[in-house]
Amino acid sequence: MELTERKLRILQAIIDEYMGTAEPVGSRAISKKNNLGLSSATIRNEMADLEEMGFLIQPHTSAGRVPSDVAYRYYVNSMMKRYKIGVKTIVQLQNAMEQKISQLDSIIKKASHITSALTDYTAFITTPDVTGNYIKKCEIVSLSGGCSLLIIVTQAGIVKNKILTLSLDDNSAAILGEIINKTLCGLCANDITFDKIQSMQSEISERLNLSPKALINILDFIYDAVEELDDTDIYIENAKSILKYNDIEKAQKMFTFLEDKKNLKNLIKGDSNGKVNIKIGSENQVEELKDCSLVSVNYSLNNKTAGQLGVIGPKRMNYAKVVASLDCISEHIDKILYQLYIGESEE
Amino acid sequence: MELTERKLRILQAIIDEYMGTAEPVGSRAISKKNNLGLSSATIRNEMADLEEMGFLIQPHTSAGRVPSDVAYRYYVNSMMKRYKIGVKTIVQLQNAMEQKISQLDSIIKKASHITSALTDYTAFITTPDVTGNYIKKCEIVSLSGGCSLLIIVTQAGIVKNKILTLSLDDNSAAILGEIINKTLCGLCANDITFDKIQSMQSEISERLNLSPKALINILDFIYDAVEELDDTDIYIENAKSILKYNDIEKAQKMFTFLEDKKNLKNLIKGDSNGKVNIKIGSENQVEELKDCSLVSVNYSLNNKTAGQLGVIGPKRMNYAKVVASLDCISEHIDKILYQLYIGESEE
DNA sequence: GTTAGCACTCAATAGACGTGAGTGCTAAAA
DNA sequence: TTTTAGCACTCACGTCTATTGAGTGCTAAC
Numbered sequence: 001m002e003l004t005e006r007k008l009r010i011l012q013a014i015i016d017e018y019m020g021t022a023e024p025v026g027s028r029a030i031s032k033k034n035n036l037g038l039s040s041a042t043i044r045n046e047m048a049d050l051e052e053m054g055f056l057i058q059p060h061t062s063a064g065r066v067p068s069d070v071a072y073r074y075y076v077n078s079m080m081k082r083y084k085i086g087v088k089t090i091v092q093l094q095n096a097m098e099q100k101i102s103q104l105d106s107i108i109k110k111a112s113h114i115t116s117a118l119t120d121y122t123a124f125i126t127t128p129d130v131t132g133n134y135i136k137k138c139e140i141v142s143l144s145g146g147c148s149l150l151i152i153v154t155q156a157g158i159v160k161n162k163i164l165t166l167s168l169d170d171n172s173a174a175i176l177g178e179i180i181n182k183t184l185c186g187l188c189a190n191d192i193t194f195d196k197i198q199s200m201q202s203e204i205s206e207r208l209n210l211s212p213k214a215l216i217n218i219l220d221f222i223y224d225a226v227e228e229l230d231d232t233d234i235y236i237e238n239a240k241s242i243l244k245y246n247d248i249e250k251a252q253k254m255f256t257f258l259e260d261k262k263n264l265k266n267l268i269k270g271d272s273n274g275k276v277n278i279k280i281g282s283e284n285q286v287e288e289l290k291d292c293s294l295v296s297v298n299y300s301l302n303n304k305t306a307g308q309l310g311v312i313g314p315k316r317m318n319y320a321k322v323v324a325s326l327d328c329i330s331e332h333i334d335k336i337l338y339q340l341y342i343g344e345s346e347e
Numbered sequence: 348m349e350l351t352e353r354k355l356r357i358l359q360a361i362i363d364e365y366m367g368t369a370e371p372v373g374s375r376a377i378s379k380k381n382n383l384g385l386s387s388a389t390i391r392n393e394m395a396d397l398e399e400m401g402f403l404i405q406p407h408t409s410a411g412r413v414p415s416d417v418a419y420r421y422y423v424n425s426m427m428k429r430y431k432i433g434v435k436t437i438v439q440l441q442n443a444m445e446q447k448i449s450q451l452d453s454i455i456k457k458a459s460h461i462t463s464a465l466t467d468y469t470a471f472i473t474t475p476d477v478t479g480n481y482i483k484k485c486e487i488v489s490l491s492g493g494c495s496l497l498i499i500v501t502q503a504g505i506v507k508n509k510i511l512t513l514s515l516d517d518n519s520a521a522i523l524g525e526i527i528n529k530t531l532c533g534l535c536a537n538d539i540t541f542d543k544i545q546s547m548q549s550e551i552s553e554r555l556n557l558s559p560k561a562l563i564n565i566l567d568f569i570y571d572a573v574e575e576l577d578d579t580d581i582y583i584e585n586a587k588s589i590l591k592y593n594d595i596e597k598a599q600k601m602f603t604f605l606e607d608k609k610n611l612k613n614l615i616k617g618d619s620n621g622k623v624n625i626k627i628g629s630e631n632q633v634e635e636l637k638d639c640s641l642v643s644v645n646y647s648l649n650n651k652t653a654g655q656l657g658v659i660g661p662k663r664m665n666y667a668k669v670v671a672s673l674d675c676i677s678e679h680i681d682k683i684l685y686q687l688y689i690g691e692s693e694e
Numbered sequence: 695g696t697t698a699g700c701a702c703t704c705a706a707t708a709g710a711c712g713t714g715a716g717t718g719c720t721a722a723a724a
Numbered sequence: 725t726t727t728t729a730g731c732a733c734t735c736a737c738g739t740c741t742a743t744t745g746a747g748t749g750c751t752a753a754c
Contacts, residue, residue, distance in 0.1 A: 026747050039697050044748070062704045062747045103509055136491075141484045144502040145688045151498060151506060155491040159498060159508040162450055163687060240602035248595055255587035340510060341492045373716050386728050391717070409716045409735045 001053055008079070009036060010046050011055055015067050015075050019316045022245075024064030069281040069315070072293070076278050076319050083320035085328050089118065097332050104128070104157065104340075108235060111309060111333055116238035118325045121313035124264060127233045128299075128306035128337065130156050134191075135184045135229075140177040142168045152184075152225055156341050162225045166217060172208055179203050180222065189229045197223065232307065234261045245314040250291065257288040268296055272305045276323055281315050291315065295322050299330040301337045309333070348400055355426070356383060357393050358402055362414050362422050366663050369592075371411030416628040416662070419640070423625050423666050430667035432675050436465070444679050451475070451504065451687075455582060458656060458680055463585035465672045468660035471611060474580045475646075475653035475684065477503050481538075482531045482576075487524040489515045499531075499572055503688050509572045513564060519555055526550050527569065536576045544570065579654065581608045592661040597638065604635040615643055619652045623670055628662050638662065642669050646677040648684045656680070 013034045017025040027047055031040040047065055050056045055074065056065040067075070096114055097107070108127055115123035136155040142148050146167040152160045168176065183200040184192065201219055204210065210218070242254045257263050267286060271277040279294045289312070296310030309330060311322055360381045364372040374391040377383075383390075394412055397403045402421065403412040414422070443461055444454070455474055462470035486498040493514040499507045515523065530547040531539065548566055551557065557565070589601045604610050614633060618624040626641045636659070643657030656677060658669055 024747085028747075040747095041697050041699090041749095042695085045696090048749080058748085060704060060747095061749095062702085062745090064747065137486070137488045139484070139486060139498075141500045141504075143483065143504045143688070145686070147504060147687060149500060149504045149506070151486075151500070153488050153496060153498070153508075157488075157490045157494065157496050157508075157510050159496070159506065161500075161504075161506040163504050165686070238606075240599060240606070243595055243599050243602070248590055248598075251595075252587060252590050255590070259585075259587070339492070339512070340494060341490070371716085375716080387716095388718095388728050388730090389726085392727090395718075405717085407716095407735065408718095409714090409733085411716065 001049055003053065006036075006038075007046055007050055009034075010043055011050055011067075011071060012075075012079055014047075014050075014056065014065060015071060015079075018067055019318060022314075022316060024059055024066050026064035029064070067316075069283065072280045072315055072319075073283070076280070080320050080323075083318075083324040085324050090328065093118075093328065093332060097336060107333065107336055107340075109237075111329055112235045112237040115309055115311060115326065115329055116241070118329070119311050119313065119317075119322050120238075120241060121311040121317065121322070122239050122241050122258075123237045123309065123311050124268075124296075125235050125309035126265070126268075126307040127235075128301055129230070129232050130154065130158055130301070130306070131190070131230050132188050133158065133229070134186050134188050135226075138177060138180040138184055140168065140173040140180065142170055142173040148173060150180075150221065150225055152229065154229065158229065160225050160228050162221060162228075164218065164221050166214055175207055176204065176218070179207065184222075184226075189226050192226055232265075234265055236261070236264070241313075246291070250288075253288050254292075257286070267294065268308050268310070271296055272298055272308065276326070277310075278319065278323070293317055293319075295319065295326060297323075297326040297330045299333040299337070301334075301341060306337070348396055350400065353383075353385075354393055354397055356381075357390060358397055358414075358418060359422075359426055361394075361397075361403065361412060362418060362426075365414055366665060369661075369663060371406055371413050373411035376411070414663075416630065419627045419662055419666075420630070423627070427667050427670075430665075430671040432671050437675065440465075440675065440679060444683060454680065454683055454687075456584075458676055459582045459584040462656055462658060462673065462676055463588070465676070466658050466660065466664075466669050467585075467588060468658040468664065468669070469586050469588050469605075470584045470656070470658050471615075471643075472582050472656035473612070473615075473654040474582075475648055476577070476579050477501065477505055477648070477653070478537070478577050479535050480505065480576070481533050481535050482573075485524060485527040485531055487515065487520040487527065489517055489520040495520060497527075497568065497572055499576065501576065505576065507572050507575050509568060509575075511565065511568050513561055522554055523551065523565070526554065531569075531573075536573050539573055579612075581612055583608070583611070588660075593638070597635075600635050601639075604633070614641065615655050615657070618643055619645055619655065623674070624657075625666065625670070640664055640666075642666065642673060644670075644673040644677045646680040646684070648681070648688060653684070 010030060013030050013036070014025050017029060017033070027040040027044040031038055031043050047056060051058060051065060055068055055071040057068045058065050093114060097110060104127070108125055112123045112125040115125070133154045133156045135152055137153045139151040140148055141151065143163070146165060148164045148166055148168045150162050150164055179200060183196055197219060201215065204218065205215055236258055239255060239258055242251050246254060267284065275297055277296045281293065282290045284290065284292065284294055291314070292312055293315045294310060294312050296308045298305040298308050300306050310326060313322070357377060360377050361372050364376060364380070374387040374394055378385055378387040378390050394403060398405060398412060402415055402418040404415045405412050440461060444457060451474070455472055459470045459472040462472065480501045480503045482499060483502040484500045488496045488498065490496055490510070493512060495511045495513055495515045497509050497511055526547060530543055544566060548562065551565065552562055583605055586602060586605055589598050593601060610633070614631065622644060624643045628640065629637045631637065631639070631641055638661070639659050640662045641657060641659050643655045645652040645655050647653050657673060660669070
């Protein structure tokens with residue numbers, strides 16, 4: 001059967017209506033509200049066809065029809081109109097984002113907050129993947145307990161710090177810091193080879209009088225810190241909005257799913273090719289999300305995808321608006337990250 | 348009317364029963380299950396008395412009775428038996444806590460995780476308030492964009508870092524760092540007076556050729572970072588458990604309440620006197636929590652209350668177990684913080 | 695090809711009703 | 725005086741049974 005122009009218009013009308021009301025939509029409603037100039041009976045016939053073609057689902061005989069995943073997919077691919085974000089919203093967005101650019105964390109948190117505020121759905125955002133980011137400075141600070149603190153700063157301003165339960169006086173700390181700096185500065189996490197660690201080890205044992213155990217301890221520890229450099233985190237905001245479109249049991253399952261951030265990370269892992277990714281219902285391979293849609297966009301740093309942000313909402317979400325909002329926000333993030341990490345002047 | 352021994356025993360039985368079933372408990376159930384040697388009629392009479400005295404509430408005429416806030420309060424103050432935590436649990440706890448002691452954040456997160464796991468309720472924990480903690484080291488690192496990074500480390504190992512949109516070459520960064528270090532090291536946030544900032548200002552303008560605007564910028568910025576040193580944060584874990592004992596609307600309100608962490612902070616602010624704090628139902632001044640109880644304990648550093656952890660759960664929670672669990676966890680935190688920040692050797 | 699008309703379906707709502715867990719009161723027993 | 729058996733009463737809850745109404749599919753006429 002062919003998907004005629006008229007069928008399309010009817011499908012569009014049904015999707016529009018359903019997005020607004022979340023109730024199965026009947027033929028009469030369509031024939032009344034939209035001036036297609038067709039009676040409910042005709043629309044009924046077309047709807048029967050659309051159902052046969054897999055675009056509509058009837059919850060039960062005497063109910064209206066509901067768009068299927070296939071319908072949403074078709075809508076998203078071919079029918080969706082561009083949504084224009086209001087100037088007022090953009091200005092608000094700019095103001096909100098530009099307030100807190102002194103810390104990467106704040107930017108990311110702010111962005112997820114804005115995403116959820118703009119769409120009213122659960123938002124998520126990953127911290128930028130800064131693989132390839134080299135170490136700019138290391139520092140060892142001796143603390144008041146029997147502890148020392150290792151700080152590693154990358155050229156992009158990522159700071160990792162770890163407490164080491166090893167007592168060092170200020171002088172040894174300075175020496176250790178010097179050695180670490182000499183070895184690691186200018187390297188990315190990937191560049192740090194066994195050789196380099198080994199040469200560092202020998203230099204440390206030459207210049208500082210440490211027990212073998214303490215030495216191993218230090219190296220282990222540096223290794224851990226370096227490993228962590230490339231870790232990305234994921235923030236989830238406004239999870240409570242799940243309660244709005246799910247019953248309590250499904251909501252509970254969703255919360256459990258979102259609790260382990262690895263789940264969501266895995267889910268969006270492969271989505272960094274295109275700019276916008278939309279996964280509708282069972283297109284998400286995960287049972288818990290089969291009644292939801294997941295829309296994500298990439299944001300980038302240095303012309304390379306650095307992370308993703310998106311929303312999780314009901315399948316009947318306003319995709320056009322969500323996509324436009326995400327686009328807009330990701331652009332802002334791009335801009336801010338550029339300012340922050342690349343700047344006008346190349347070093 | 349007097350609260351006789353027998354009335355007490357009946358009250359205890361009702362509370363016990365209600366904690367288990369969450370259903371209004373009737374006279375017959377009490378007379379059967381507990382071997383008080385009394386008929387349901389007698390118990391009925393006593394229950395009527397207890398209701399008149401404010402300890403019991405009848406949801407409707409033909410229902411059993413439910414303990415009132417007053418009853419819970421009485422129970423908690425005078426009737427509650429000591430709960431003994433199993434050795435197995437303690438061992439698990441020790442193992443879990445001792446794994447991640449290299450970062451303050453991890454300890455705090457772990458602790459809240461364990462709290463919610465042990466009690467199965469929503470857990471919260473504040474980061475330690477380290478007021479009085481002096482600055483050990485400051486550092487300025489110039490980054491690849493037109494930015495610099497300020498890092499402040501306290502003697503307790505708290506690290507604050509902020510990105511400053513000001514381009515500095517490595518040399519100027521070093522000088523600026525030196526000046527800041529000279530001025531701020533050894534001071535707590537409170538000690539940093541206007542005088543000190545001013546003297547720092549004049550030294551910076553002497554030794555570095557900066558525009559007045561950039562200078563103001565730097566000082567503002569240092570000021571901000573120092574302000575942040577004393578900030579405490581609060582982690583909330585397992586908020587989803589709220590769904591278990593609340594209807595969807597109340598849950599939504601609770602989520603909204605918990606979303607703004609200031610709310611919870613305010614709520615527990617005054618509770619740092621005693622070791623354990625229990626607030627039952629409307630004893631929490633907040634509308635959203637009038638069906639919940641909030642149990643918190645303090646943990647300390649250096650013999651001074653440093654923070655709080657606790658749970659939010661239904662009024663019919665197992666207070667004895669919750670209190671015992673919190674006690675146990677806070678003790679562990681105390682121990683770990685001691686190890687981390689005080690150590691065996693005084694510096 | 696379109697539409698008016700009609701019989702049909704079925705979820706949702708409301709009312710009727712029985713059930714049972716619980717009560718309070720009273721009078722007899724201890 | 726205290727306790728208890730007994731009984732009438734209450735009321736949420738589940739079941740059953742219309743009733744309603746939104747929606748359908750089919751058919752015959754336009």
